[in-house]
Amino acid sequence: MKTKRLGFNAGYTIASGTILASLVYFFASNWGVLERWQKVWPMLLLSAALFGLYAYLKTRTNRRFLSRLSLLCCNIAFGIGLAVIGQTYNSHADNYALFAIWLVAATAFALLIRWQPFYALAYALAHLTYWFYFFPSVGFSDYEEGGITGILAALALLNGIVYALTLARKLVSPLLQFLSYSIMQVIGIVLSVSFFFEQTYWLFNIVVVALLAGTTFLYIRAANQTYLLWNGLLVSAFLVLKYIELMVRFEIGESFFVTGLVFVALFIWGGASWIQYVKSLSPPEQDEPADGQPEADERNEIANKRTRPAPARKMVIRALTVSVIAIGTIIGTITLIGFILVVLDFENPEYVLNGFGLLASISMVVARKLNPVIRYTLLATGLSIGVGAALFQDYMPLLLVYLAVAALAFFLGSVLAERMIWFAAAVVIAELWLGAVLDNHTTALAILTAAMPLVYAAHLLSPDLQLRRALRHCGYYSFLTVFLLLTFAAGHYAYDGLYFATLLACIIWAYRQREIWAFQVGFGFWSLFLLWKYYDTAWKLLHKSWSLALIGLLILALTYWLERRSSGAAGTSSARPRSRSRFQLIWITAIVLAQLLVMSVQIGRSEAILAGGTTVYLELLPRDPRSILQGDYVELSYTISEPPASRMPEELKDGTKISAVLARSPSGVYVFDRLFSEGDEARPGETIINGKWKWNRIEYGIESFFVEEGTGLETERTAKYAEVKIAKNGNAVLVRLLSALND
Incomplete structure (x- = not known):
């Protein structure tokens, strides 16, 4: 139920x-x-x-x-x-005030309801408010390196405060605790990259190392598996960034690749040891019942639940394992190729690469007692180097050898995760071979898409329960994945419609058959299809x-x-x-009444300006970006936005609210005349408009004009003037854009 x-x-x-x-x-x-x-x-x-x-x-x-x-x-x-x-x-498009007002309401709901989605919404809105305050999409935000460093460091500090509040139980939200901790660490890692922050990267390298070491020590004492595993993932990302920095900044020679091999070996060994250590902090995980195996009774099921890792911890274990294998494979492949080409300097290095690929692949299939992370990383590295060398030599029969190795590893595998890795490798190699032989990768993907349901159906013929389960899962996952890739390769709406219908059929089938894993995977692909494929390639x-x-x-x-x-x-x-x-x-x-009041006041205030404001015409220079919530708009820069320096006081600070006096020129266009000061009065033909001094220019709140989708470039090409309504209090509303004053 x-x-x-x-x-x-x-x-x-x-x-x-x-x-x-x-x-x-x-x-x-x-x-x-x-x-x-x-x-x-x-x-x-x-x-x-x-x-x-x-x-x-x-x-x-x-x-x-x-x-x-x-x-x-x-x-x-x-x-x-x-x-x-x-x-x-x-x-303003994407103005921070929009997100700030929304944030106030979301935070109030979160504190009243104490429901995690409200916490997540408020957290996201807080970051959007912060970001658009410093980096508005309309206007200028030219910061020096020190300014950007300060902005990001302050954001990391704010996340650290939220994290501390959740630890102290002043704010009860596991979701906010994880998000704030992760964002704090990720910002620190970004600030430690010397490519972007040449002046302060050394300081943040020290900060990141201290934070990761300190929190790891605390989590070891608390035996917190989830955060220990997550720290392992963060450490992996940090080390890889440092490896890339060294590769780019220093001359790549023999010493680099020799040192790189040592680094890769230590990285793989360290990752495998860390995963093993964290797993040892809790009782061993109970295996899920295989297909056809009777479920445990209620008492045993309760006992099993107590010994199984929590879903979040299991997810992090898998993420860290996959990350160590993937990162180790990538940097290991690059380093080994460089070592063979530069250090060993063989006359025919392609034969050495193929030999290493075959040796590593076959030996890792046989070495079943080796640590799984080390074994999978070496096998993936061998396959990557061997397959790459075969493609480089254009020697397609050798790909079939690697395909046979991957298939053999699949059938000899003992657990589902292992078999899924080998099956994925076999599918990739098969696609490369078919694509090269047929000289058409779309046809290769179509053949594989048609073959995956046969793999799924093959589980009915297997007497081995574990192999049957692997065939079901691999066939289903691979079918949805390869079919999705086919929709991109084919680039035709017929494939998109067929895939969407297939997804719905899979979801309904999984629900009726009570196949929870298939139901969840179907929904995952459905979301991916809509958010990625549909948004970018479908209609208007x-x-x-x-x-x-x-x-x-x-x-x-x-x-x-x-x-x-x-x-x-x-x-x-x-x-x-x-x-x-x-x-x-x-x-x-x-x-809710306050929300409705805020919207009503904004509407009423703008309508009042449109009904009774003074009409002025301003000369402009447009551009054409897109707002994340409001669609296409033209970003406007007015001649009155950059007044002569001789008419502006030198002591003005960014953010200062000012009022400008505009005077009507003989052509009918209003131009900047002077700043409005107390005791000053507008003369006939003049009007006063409110603005804000930012980055050596004045922003009036009318710098964006929203247009119908797809018309921005045309508006940019034709618009020369803006019709603006200005109220008696100086607030302005942009009415329309004109190609000429007599429009």
């Missing part, structure tokens, strides 16, 4: 996310058919409706997740609404919006139907809220 509930919750979450994504796409497309009121009022109504849904679901039993999800969607709709209002009235944003909305509604309807069919009318009975819930509801209602 718990598994079903998780499935239903996943369905509702995916449906909600898809529908909200469709809204973002729709408004980002800036459909020219819609008037101003047709854009802004629906977002107010949507926020109110989602809050009403939250309040209704809060009174129903077994609807806690859906009520929270509705409130989360309400808050996300508020952020979308702020972006839409900014787009409608041409406010408007078409994406309609199709995503339809998909979201279908998933919502299907989930609701399955839930009703499974549980009848469960979850629909009434339940009176407790006193604490009433108190919570009062505060949440106040926050």
Whole structure:
């Protein structure tokens, strides 16, 4: 029943996310058919409706997740609404204030509800606010190296403070604890790279080493496997960056490759030893029952759960293992090739490379008692060098030898993870061989796509339960992966549609067969397909919006139907809220009303300027970027943005709010005349506009003009002037762009 509930919750979450994504796409497309009121009022109504849904679901039993999800969607709709209002009235694109206002509401919800998705949303918004404050997409942000170092170091320090709060239980959120710790360490590693930070990299190298060493010591004392493994991953990334820095900065010769071999050997040995040590801190993991093997009874199942690593720890173990193998393979391959070519200097190095590839591959297949990390890394290195040498020599029969080695390793493997590695290697080698023989990699991918279901079906013929399980998993994973690659190689919408239909069929089949792993993998590929392939290669944003909305509604309807069919009318009975819930509801209602008030005030203020403001025309110089939430816009630079230095005081600091007096020229264009000061009055033909002094120029808040998708370049080519409405208090709203003053 718990598994079903998780499935239903996943369905509702995916449906909600898809529908909200469709809204973002729709408004980002800036459909020219819609008037101003047709854009802004629906977002107010949507926020109110989602809050009403939250309040209704809060009174129903077994609807806690859906009520929270509705409130989360309400808050996300508020952020979308702020972006839409900014787009409608041409406010700053990606301005930090947009994210700051959204952050306040999300943080308030997080503290009241104490639900991890709210914490994650608030954390992301805090970083967006911080980033766009220093690096706005509109305007100039030219920092010296010291300035950028300070900004990133301060961000790392803020994450360190959040991490300390979570450790002290002042803020209870395992998610924020992991994110803040990771971001703090990653920023430190970035700051230690000498390519980017030539002046201070040495200091941050010391800081990173001290942080990693200190936290590792603490986690060893606490026997915290997850963070010990994660530290191992961070150390691996840090060491590889240092290796690359040495390779680039110093002359590559014999001593470098000899030292590199020692480094690679120590890296692989250290990674393998670290993984083994961390695993030894807890009882051994219990193997999952193989296909056809009876499940343990309830008592044994509880005991097994106590000895199995937590899902997060298992994930980090696998990530660290794969990372050590992948990194060791890459730098080991490069170093060995360099050692053979430069140090040994053979007359025919390709034969030596092939010989090493065959020897390492075959010996590692046989050496079954060797540490798995060391064994897999050496085998992957041997295959990489051998296959690369065979391709370089254009000797295709040798690829079949390596294919046979990978296939043999698959059948001799003892655990699922090992067999999946060899199967993946076999698929890659088979694609390279077929692509070279057929001289067409698209056809090679199509053949492999058709072959993978046969691999899956072969598990029915195997009497070995472990081999049967490996064939099922490898066939299914490889089918979805190779088919996805085929959609990219073919570049045709027919393949995209067929793949999407296949994914839906796999998801439905996995759900009906209660194959949880296949269900999760299907959803993973479905998300990848939509976020990567669909966003970048499909139709315009408007078409994406309609199709995503339809998909979201279908998933919502299907989930609701399955839930009703499974549980009848469960979850629909009434339940009176407790006193604490009433108190919570009062505060949440106040926050939602504040959200609606903020949007209404922004709309009202802009409409008032448009209705009663003074019309001025300004000369401009446009550019054409894209906002992350609001779509295509033209970035504007006005002649009044760069006043003559002789008319500006020298003591002005960045961020100072100022008012400029604009005077109407004989051509009708308004130009900068002087700064407004107390006691000054605008003369006939003059108007006052508010701005802010930033980076030796004035920003007026009208530096972005949102356009319909795909029209930015044309606007950039034709627009010469801007029509602006300025209120009596000096606030301005950008109305439209003109190619000439008489338009």
